[in-house]
Amino acid sequence: MNGKILGIVAVVLVVLGGWYVFQGTPAQAPAATTPTPATTTPTTATAPSVTITYTNQGFSPESVTVPSGATVTFVNQSSNKMWVASDPHPTHQGYDGTTRSQHCAAGYTGPAPFDQCSAGDSFSFTFIKIGTWGYHNHGAPSNKGSITVTPPTPI
Numbered sequence: 001m002n003g004k005i006l007g008i009v010a011v012v013l014v015v016l017g018g019w020y021v022f023q024g025t026p027a028q029a030p031a032a033t034t035p036t037p038a039t040t041t042p043t044t045a046t047a048p049s050v051t052i053t054y055t056n057q058g059f060s061p062e063s064v065t066v067p068s069g070a071t072v073t074f075v076n077q078s079s080n081k082m083w084v085a086s087d088p089h090p091t092h093q094g095y096d097g098t099t100r101s102q103h104c105a106a107g108y109t110g111p112a113p114f115d116q117c118s119a120g121d122s123f124s125f126t127f128i129k130i131g132t133w134g135y136h137n138h139g140a141p142s143n144k145g146s147i148t149v150t151p152p153t154p155i
């Protein structure tokens with residue numbers, strides 16, 4: 001009787017021992033993946049430059065549409081003087097809210113105004129604000145046009 005019990009205990013010990021020895025190694029965690037570094041490519045296209053020519057017939061093209069950040073250059077090829085300025089004439093506050101007497105004053109420290117502030121052969125202005133901005137030649141305000149500024153062009 002005792003021998004039979006001892007036999008059973010021995011078999012149980014052998015089975016448990018075998019299970020302990022052969023249970024195998026735990027599964028390895030998968031290797032960590034290396035994160036992809038963020039790219040630094042720009043998200044908007046380079047803003048173009050546009051030229052508007054002023055002749056004795058007026059501005060050409062009178063009106064253009066450009067993305068925000070574009071620079072528009074007005075070139076005088078007329079036999080008259082050119083003074084490009086934001087509408088409305090004669091106060092010129094349409095683009096940035098400041099009047100000609102403010103933003104053309106000596107010592108003005110605000111952002112560059114959409115106003116040539118005196119006659120000259122060329123005037124370049126970089127448009128940031130979205131909208132349609134009327135302009136004119138301050139010395140001949142019937143010569144006019146508009147710049148429509150759209151959101152920056154996504155790539």
Ligand SMILES: [Cu+2]
Nearest residue numbers: 085089090138
């Ligand atoms: Cu004016």
